[in-house]
Amino acid sequence: MPRADRLADPPAVPAELRSYLTELVRRSDAVCGSRLVSVFAVGSIALGDYRHGRSDVDVNVVVEPSLPDRAVRELADSLTDLPCPAAGLELVLYDADFAARPAGVAGFRLNLNTGPLLRYQVSFDSSESPAFWFVIDRAIGFQSGRLLFGRPVREVLAAPARADQLAAVLDSVRDQARDAGHMSDNRVLNGCRAVVFCRTGRWVAKYRAGQVISESEPDFGLIVGSALRSFERPRAEASDLPPDQVREFLNWVREVVEETVGRQCESADDVPDPS
Template sequence: MTRTLADPRSVPAELRPYLQEVVRRTHSVCGSHLVSVIAVGSVALGDYRHGRSDTDVTVVVDLPLPRGTLTELAAALTHPALPCPAAGLELVVYDEGFAARASGEAGYLLDLNTGPLLPGKVSLDPARSPAFWYVIDRSVAHQAGRALHGRPARAVIAEPARADVLTALRASVREHSTGEGHLADNRVLNGCRSVQYCRTGRWQAKRRAARAVAAAEARFRPLLTAAAHSYERPRTAAADLPATEVRAFLAWVAEQVDATADSERRRRKPGE
């Protein structure tokens, strides 16, 4: 049976045939165990940049899955067996029971990274991966995920506790502060998104977050403007940003996340 996207207009035109095939193959492999296929990341937040962005997908299934289902799914979706038109596909599979809980753990059944510009990864062991990536993605999915197939994101993915999201953000900032494996513009824009989450409790597209932070923090405005302009280019043409300024900005972001987390802890203390 052909499986079409629930709402083709909800995803960029460049990705529609690909995501439809992702849905079709996922349903073919998982069958009646498939609960939802959900677009997250830049597609969900309305800031997908073709040639720059990954396409992030969350799959929710019910258990028990037949033996070999997850490895079969990874093989069916791996580039170039299924050519990815985006920079890469980051696909995570969760058990329905786990996804419905507000957890600070990684908790996945399968984590697949594949694509022309993305280092390949197939993991069936969540203990081998830092939890923060998955906590942030599930928070984004709960708030803004776009159902490509099956039940809506809010119906199947719980919002992680704010304290767990703040812990995840601090780990994310540490990761991006090292610079290893990350473009400078993306490191800066992720920092902006972290600050805006701290201030609003909502996830924003990276460039929108950069505009908001730049408007409030004049000292960082030239760096943030340069990062946003660089993000409009393909990955291979990203601009070199001043390393000292990037480090100083991310140190400031870490301070904002820490201050927000400290404030939340004080607020939760009984009797106050």
């Protein structure tokens, strides 16, 4: 096992976060000890578009199932006390046996949101949370996760099935359409990423997805361009985009995703029954 006082590949993470992530790994090791299997970054760090002052730090931790519940709670307390230099920390802890399965459910033992611009949240019961963000994060982790400590990502993490990823994308789009406390630029760019995933099967950074959709869908160039410009600013300076245009765009995104899900279901129905 590598040493927990250094990152597996420091140049693979933004310079502004290296000392913070080193301390996060050290505290995880101090609490979990030999039961700590792997720590890796997902989200904007994994996709190569972390923006200081705008992005969260998204981290997955994988542990042996024998880690006691009291240790999970101790880890949540320890990382809450660690000042986050980014907009916030979104950390999810999974048991290794769950992480190794291509599951379509939330499945975490710990979901922790903390930091200067995030509403504090800690949960130890995955049944209380919608599954879609966790499924998407694990898909991004399998595709592009950046190892911070421990065993390589693809040795410990399975990718959710494509059908489960599409279902998660559809649920995420419906959630964004309800405007449940999301910033409008983020809602638009998440929609762009959903469409790019449906078309390519690949996860890309939200900003890059916005560029792709702005170029390929001129009818939505104005609203997507506004979202891109807003996304370039710190989170506290984000613009409020026209609600009607955001709603129209997300309705189109939902239609694209629903069509893709429908084709996926038809394709699955066409598979011969092996019996």
